[in-house]
Amino acid sequence: MMLEPSIDKLQERIKSKYTxxxxxxxxxxxxxxxxxxxxxxxxxxxxxxxxLEEIEAGKLHLAKD
Incomplete structure (x- = not known):
């Protein structure tokens, strides 16, 4: 079973798995x-x-201080 979106694609947007x-x-x-x-x-x-789909699409971002 393949999960979508993949962790590799998500980590292109957000590097830390914890985050x-x-x-x-x-x-x-x-x-x-x-x-x-x-x-x-x-x-x-x-x-x-x-x-996760929103993150992949670039709709969610981390708030930077």
Whole structure:
């Protein structure tokens, strides 16, 4: 079974796996409450998968201080 998006593609956008997990889990919690999706026609039906698709599409970024 191939998971989409792949970890390699995601790490092109966010280098740290820890940061990737943290960002996607926070976004998944937001999606649970708001259902305000930033990508059209997501492949995943789970919130974490949709959050990862948003990262891959370049819709989510890390806030820089």
């Amino acid at each position: 990737l997990v943290t960002l996607s889990s926070r976004r998944a919690r937001q999606l649970t409450l708001t259902k305000d999706l930033q990508v059209e026609n997501p492949k995943s039906f789970k919130n974490v998968g949709m959050a």
